[in-house]
Amino acid sequence: MRINTAYEGALGDYFADNATDGPYNAHTDRPAMFALAGDVTGLRVLDIGCGAGHYVTELRARGAAEVVGVEGSATLLRHARDRIGDDAAVTLYHHDLEEPLGFLPDDSFDLVVMALVHHHLEARRQLLAELHRGLRPGGILLVSTVHPTADWVWHGGSYFDEDRVETRFGDSGTTNSHRRMTMQTFLGELLDAGFALERFVEPRATEAARQVDEVRYLKTLRTPFFVAVRMRKI
Numbered sequence: 001m002r003i004n005t006a007y008e009g010a011l012g013d014y015f016a017d018n019a020t021d022g023p024y025n026a027h028t029d030r031p032a033m034f035a036l037a038g039d040v041t042g043l044r045v046l047d048i049g050c051g052a053g054h055y056v057t058e059l060r061a062r063g064a065a066e067v068v069g070v071e072g073s074a075t076l077l078r079h080a081r082d083r084i085g086d087d088a089a090v091t092l093y094h095h096d097l098e099e100p101l102g103f104l105p106d107d108s109f110d111l112v113v114m115a116l117v118h119h120h121l122e123a124r125r126q127l128l129a130e131l132h133r134g135l136r137p138g139g140i141l142l143v144s145t146v147h148p149t150a151d152w153v154w155h156g157g158s159y160f161d162e163d164r165v166e167t168r169f170g171d172s173g174t175t176n177s178h179r180r181m182t183m184q185t186f187l188g189e190l191l192d193a194g195f196a197l198e199r200f201v202e203p204r205a206t207e208a209a210r211q212v213d214e215v216r217y218l219k220t221l222r223t224p225f226f227v228a229v230r231m232r233k234i
């Protein structure tokens with residue numbers, strides 16, 4: 001059965017709001033990913049699963065020359081368009097990431113950002129092949145995902161279980177599913193796709209999160225939530 005994991009309706013609205021200043025997206029994942037990105041000035045960037053446009057706007061504010069966003073949720077694309085406004089250097093596509101990205105040119109992006117999307121997908125190897133094709137030689141792929149240990153702590157069973165699990169989103173009354181996987185599977189699929197690992201981080205919240213939500217801030221200091229990697233196309 002085909003699973004639709006795009007964040008539509010109430011889940012999309014909840015995510016768009018929460019990702020703006022929430023401890024996990026705004027103050028744990030994004031700072032770690034931008035640290036891995038380094039200077040993005042003048043780069044042509046592809047944002048896979050661009051959500052409500054938080055990465056797109058920050059990439060442009062940091063000097064990216066052009067950003068192409070791909071997103072499966074109509075709800076989140078509406079939020080992204082509102083957030084981004086009128087910017088001729090940004091192009092957004094409504095597209096299911098379980099399908100090939102035939103509209104992407106070959107060898108053209110300097111940087112691909114895929115933040116907290118990868119774990120939702122089944123066609124990960126197909127997508128990684130497409131991203132490899134779209135990157136210029138030596139281009140960079142940044143991926144963040146749920147830390148395998150976090151999934152093991154939250155969902156129990158064996159660390160080596162690679163099943164789909166359902167997660168509740170805060171007090172939104174909505175859920176979504178993702179595939180938990182071992183670190184070996186996560187990194188193995190990236191290496192198999194023709195990328196070399198340059199950096200690996202297990203992000204903790206920045207000090208700014210303490211002002212927003214001290215309980216969750218402290219939680220990220222003792223429990224792994226995400227991993228983030230910088231890979232180079234070889």
Ligand SMILES: C[S@@+](CC[C@H](N)C(=O)[O-])C[C@H]1O[C@@H](n2cnc3c(N)ncnc32)[C@H](O)[C@@H]1O
Pocket residue numbers: 004005006007008015019025048049050051052053054055070071072073076095096097098114115116117120121
């Ligand atoms: C946790 S959010 C991350 C959004 C954005 N990258 C960020 O960090 O702000 C996961 C995103 O993946 C999108 N997504 C999930 N499954 C998808 C699919 N099959 N095709 C396209 N987008 C999908 C969701 O709609 C959502 O925008």
